[in-house]
Amino acid sequence: xxxxxxDLGGSHAxxxxxxERAILANDAIAVDCAEGLRPxxxxxxxxxxxxxxxxxxxxxxxxxxxxxFPGLVDARVGRVLSTNAKYEDAPxxxxxxxxxxxxxxxxxxxxxxxxxxLGECYAGAAMGVTEVVMMTLGTGIGGVAMIEGxxxxxxxxxxxxxxxxxxxxxxxxxxxxxxxxxxxxxAAGWSLPLILREWPGxxxxxxxxxxxxxxxxxxxxxxxxxxxxxxVRDRCLSVWCADAIxxxxxxxxxxxxxxxGVMKSAANIIPIIQSHVRKHAWTPWxxxxxxxxxxxxxAALLGAVPLLSEKLD
Amino acid sequence: xxxxxxDLGGSHAxxxxxxERAILANDAIAVDCAEGLRPxxxxxxxxxxxxxxxxxxxxxxxxxxxxxFPGLVDARVGRVLSTNAKYEDAPxxxxxxxxxxxxxxxxxxxxxxxxxxLGECYAGAAMGVTEVVMMTLGTGIGGVAMIEGxxxxxxxxxxxxxxxxxxxxxxxxxxxxxxxxxxxxxAAGWSLPLILREWPGxxxxxxxxxxxxxxxxxxxxxxxxxxxxxxVRDRCLSVWCADAIxxxxxxxxxxxxxxxGVMKSAANIIPIIQSHVRKHAWTPWxxxxxxxxxxxxxAALLGAVPLLSEKLD
Numbered sequence: 001x002x003x004x005x006x007d008l009g010g011s012h013a014x015x016x017x018x019x020e021r022a023i024l025a026n027d028a029i030a031v032d033c034a035e036g037l038r039p040x041x042x043x044x045x046x047x048x049x050x051x052x053x054x055x056x057x058x059x060x061x062x063x064x065x066x067x068x069f070p071g072l073v074d075a076r077v078g079r080v081l082s083t084n085a086k087y088e089d090a091p092x093x094x095x096x097x098x099x100x101x102x103x104x105x106x107x108x109x110x111x112x113x114x115x116x117x118l119g120e121c122y123a124g125a126a127m128g129v130t131e132v133v134m135m136t137l138g139t140g141i142g143g144v145a146m147i148e149g150x151x152x153x154x155x156x157x158x159x160x161x162x163x164x165x166x167x168x169x170x171x172x173x174x175x176x177x178x179x180x181x182x183x184x185x186x187a188a189g190w191s192l193p194l195i196l197r198e199w200p201g202x203x204x205x206x207x208x209x210x211x212x213x214x215x216x217x218x219x220x221x222x223x224x225x226x227x228x229x230x231x232v233r234d235r236c237l238s239v240w241c242a243d244a245i246x247x248x249x250x251x252x253x254x255x256x257x258x259x260x261g262v263m264k265s266a267a268n269i270i271p272i273i274q275s276h277v278r279k280h281a282w283t284p285w286x287x288x289x290x291x292x293x294x295x296x297x298x299a300a301l302l303g304a305v306p307l308l309s310e311k312l313d
Numbered sequence: 314x315x316x317x318x319x320d321l322g323g324s325h326a327x328x329x330x331x332x333e334r335a336i337l338a339n340d341a342i343a344v345d346c347a348e349g350l351r352p353x354x355x356x357x358x359x360x361x362x363x364x365x366x367x368x369x370x371x372x373x374x375x376x377x378x379x380x381x382f383p384g385l386v387d388a389r390v391g392r393v394l395s396t397n398a399k400y401e402d403a404p405x406x407x408x409x410x411x412x413x414x415x416x417x418x419x420x421x422x423x424x425x426x427x428x429x430x431l432g433e434c435y436a437g438a439a440m441g442v443t444e445v446v447m448m449t450l451g452t453g454i455g456g457v458a459m460i461e462g463x464x465x466x467x468x469x470x471x472x473x474x475x476x477x478x479x480x481x482x483x484x485x486x487x488x489x490x491x492x493x494x495x496x497x498x499x500a501a502g503w504s505l506p507l508i509l510r511e512w513p514g515x516x517x518x519x520x521x522x523x524x525x526x527x528x529x530x531x532x533x534x535x536x537x538x539x540x541x542x543x544x545v546r547d548r549c550l551s552v553w554c555a556d557a558i559x560x561x562x563x564x565x566x567x568x569x570x571x572x573x574g575v576m577k578s579a580a581n582i583i584p585i586i587q588s589h590v591r592k593h594a595w596t597p598w599x600x601x602x603x604x605x606x607x608x609x610x611x612a613a614l615l616g617a618v619p620l621l622s623e624k625l626d
Contacts, residue, residue: 162563282395
């Protein structure tokens with residue numbers, strides 16, 4: 001199957017033409033997601049026209065369009081249900097109508113983390129595995145689940161996609177989602193500066209030379225031996241380990257795929273989470289494997305074919 | 314449908330003859346679960362014979378036997394997968410063969426908390442609701458999920474039944490399950506004495522007059538104004554609230570049913586969890602209702618008919 005795929009991110013919209021497990025061509029458009037989705041839609045059409053020209057492919061030969069969206073999405077009705085500071089106008093967009101009118105193709109839309117999980121299962125770290133959760137560690141924390149070969153969705157499409165919003169510190173800080181002490185509120189890109197602001201001795205840390213501390217800076221300064229950076233890094237690792245246990249106990253996976261921006265900064269995240277899960281998860285059937293995501297930014301695009309092939313109830 | 318139902322607890326095995334939403338007769342056998350299940354099986358058969366005589370019903374008119382077991386169970390293969398200090402010989406018992414030979418009936422077995430959820434959905438607090446989680450607050454914490462009208466099980470039958478084992482304090486105490494800071498390790502009957510042992514000022518508390526403190530004593534002394542009891546009670550409530558949020562974010566329910574021994578001690582648990590969930594759960598579709606379980610110790614028995622009626626894959 002050949003298909004169009006769109007991965008809507010906070011800073012870029014990645015558009016690609018895919019065929020089965022290959023991306024034939026793609027281009028990322030720089031976006032300002034605060035401006036909403038509507039101004040972006042014509043640019044996406046232009047991009048696909050250029051990609052078609054460049055590859056000498058006809059869009060009409062594609063079977064459909066798959067869209068990954070950073071928010072709550074119900075794929076069965078083709079709508080965005082709730083946004084989280086990105087593309088606030090998306091719940092009002094009729095995606096199916098846009099796909100039909102602007103691209104002449106049937107369209108499906110799904111949460112971007114679910115799309116990435118579909119991609120990793122189809123062409124990446126979890127090929128052939130039916131019981132999978134994927135954690136995405138970055139600005140936020142994604143946590144999505146596939147059970148017996150199908151994405152877990154639930155009636156309001158919220159099941160199996162809020163794994164970054166399990167409270168792992170019941171006395172913790174407020175999360176953007178409204179809950180308290182979510183994994184995301186305790187160890188994600190957006191909460192890291194808040195954690196450092198309150199950390200005892202942070203002003204004496206080598207981290208204080210940065211205007212904004214991200215995981216790159218945190219892992220670098222920890223590796224250089226800064227004590228605050230080491231302590232905060234280890235706390236983040238503990239939070240991710242606890243969240244991994246929660247995901248195992250919630251969804252019964254055989255494989256945890258871990259991706260996201262953090263993975264670029266630290267080679268030893270996988271062994272630490274693997275060791276923790278091996279030691280602490282209650283899985284009498286055997287041991288859960290922890291694997292690094294393999295597809296990077298291509299994961300959601302490569303989820304297009306499985307999404308378009310899925311039999312939706 | 315008329316059926317036999319067995320609820321295997323730590324101190325009693327409750328045996329009943331049920332017909333649809335009614336328990337026609339039942340008797341509880343005192344058991345020592347440390348002795349295992351095998352010595353108990355003939356007593357269960359005797360009990361059903363007596364119940365049949367008393368009610369002038371024939372066991373042969375029943376459609377089957379449903380067993381609720383306090384451990385990990387795979388209903389699809391009819392086996393106990395893992396025990397947790399109760400009935401350690403159960404994984405070796407061939408339940409289907411026993412049902413056939415000793416009672417002349419087909420048999421199904423399921424985790425006891427899942428059976429109770431089936432009961433509450435069929436005849437109790439969640440009648441007619443298809444999206445439900447049930448929390449059982451007692452010696453341990455149960456957390457089971459029904460999604461789109463079906464129990465969530467997963468490949469190894471562990472999905473949707475370990476809701477008491479989500480880590481809600483990643484720096485917390487070791488749980489009997491092997492994980493760290495599970496809701497159960499931070500606020501259940503078995504962990505309460507451990508929490509009190511480490512609590513600052515506990516020796517000056519009115520709780521110190523009890524040989525063993527359970528939730529009954531905790532709630533009573535808190536109501537009488539003891540400061541330690543108040544603080545520990547409020548901490549338990551916060552743990553349960555966080556676990557409720559985790560269950561909502563994991564399984565997308567419309568109703569949370571709360572049962573278990575603790576409910577006898579405290580009338581205000583439901584409003585506190587309801588208020589927390591209303592304020593903090595991320596549910597753009599609407600508000601999750603928190604309801605008290607209605608069936609008490611009968612819940613698992615009344616899960617018999619739905620369990621026996623279920624189409625198992």
